[in-house]
Amino acid sequence: MALLKGWRYGVFISGIVGLIGLAIYPVVIDPMLHTDKYKEVQKHNRAGVNQEAIQPGNMKVWSDPFGRK
Known part of the structure; x- marks a missing residue:
């Protein structure tokens, strides 16, 4: 078997x-560059879900992961 040398x-x-x-x-770069597309998908998937009703006791309700401080 020949070794790869030079430009090869x-x-x-x-x-x-x-x-x-x-x-x-x-997986990594597209979601970071195009957050609007993923916000819309998340909004569609969470439509009609009452987060207060399904949240376990005394835990903070899930917030927007795209929101920055």
Whole structure:
């Protein structure tokens, strides 16, 4: 088996880094860049849910995770 040397090694490493980047983008980067899309999905999923009624005793009601201080 031939060892990767020179530009072939660079292409190999770049390919691995690129594949990892492609796998991580929809999970990590897209939600951070496009919060409005996820706010709408969350609003749709929580429609008609009374948080006060389903919250366990004396616990704080879940707040907007996108709200910043």
